[in-house]
């Protein structure tokens with residue numbers, strides 16, 4: 591689907607450490623600010639226990655996960671929107687992503703330099719958010735100027751655009767992100783999309799804590815979690831260091847390490863699933879002897895759109911989709927038994943896919 595999450599935050603807070611743990615990419619991570627300059631891009635499989643479960647009923651040669659693209663971006667500092675610390679280049683990198691994973695330092699470690707001299711996660715979140723808001727304000731003001739000029743011609747469309755640009759500039763000027771300005775109609779939605787505002791992107795806060803603060807976080811992360819919740823946003827608790835250490839482990843060794851930290855699975859699994867949701871994505875499955883596979887669609891996608899993710903011919907020649915659920919599979923154990931029980935649903939082109947549908951498409955062509 592080509593949607594990506596950008597890892598954003600102050601310098602030296604653990605962004606590349608978390609990126610490496612996510613992607614196993616081995617990007618440079620070091621104890622100095624601006625270690626990352628050019629963005630690192632990685633493809634991350636989305637952990638989904640349902641795949642294992644499906645393949646326990648349907649013997650298959652291959653299990654394929656859905657994926658999400660993650661981009662490790664350079665650290666932002668105060669003044670980034672004015673070009674400080676190569677700010678404009680880094681902001682452009684963020685603009686290209688579809689959602690933001692904001693890594694916030696919630697660990698004390700006097701050996702790891704903090705660019706502002708002390709650990710204060712709420713201040714850090716506000717510094718980053720303000721830089722993104724300043725950059726957006728500039729974009730929105732330009733748009734407003736343009737809309738003013740065109741509105742003088744009296745065109746109704748231009749007047750509507752002017753009103754929306756005014757709302758945006760007012761919100762941003764008050765320090766509120768663009769995602770708090772809900773578009774009222776399709777036209778406004780289009781303008782918003784066209785502007786590629788940084789603060790219109792959904793945000794997930796990633797509190798990077800030390801090993802002693804697992805699994806539930808500490809006093810520092812609690813502040814970030816509370817702030818996020820106040821704004822109706824989500825947060826996750828991760829220890830980048832520990833996740834990195836767990837990378838090489840499997841089986842009993844991994845289970846033991848998870849138990850030591852009170853985790854039921856690597857925290858990154860939760861993080862990736864949260865990113866996937868943040869992007870408005872969900873999965874459906876195809877389950878055959880050749881392959882059991884998770885595919886990515888936007889929430890609200892119809893059956894033909896889902897078919898199109900597999901192959902454009904499937905969408906063009908779409909006839910019907912035969913659909914069942916994991917619950918059906920748990921209960922009847924085989925597709926044949928599901929069919930015999932009359933539970934195999936035949937869905938047409940208007941069917942809106944549900945998360946976790948197991949599908950076989952019938953198509954012409």
Ligand SMILES: Nc1nc2c(ncn2[C@@H]2O[C@H](COP(=O)(O)OP(=O)(O)OP(=O)(O)O)[C@@H](O)[C@H]2O)c(=O)[nH]1
Nearest residue numbers: 601602603604605606607619620621624625626665
């Ligand atoms: N104590 C502790 N140190 C950490 C943790 N996570 C990362 N670090 C250290 O913090 C330093 C910076 O980590 P990076 O991952 O390079 O940070 P970054 O945010 O990518 O930094 P820039 O690319 O410079 O913006 C490294 O020395 C890491 O080992 C953690 O959970 N605990």
Ligand SMILES: [Mg+2]
Nearest residue numbers: 605606625626
């Ligand atoms: Mg880095």
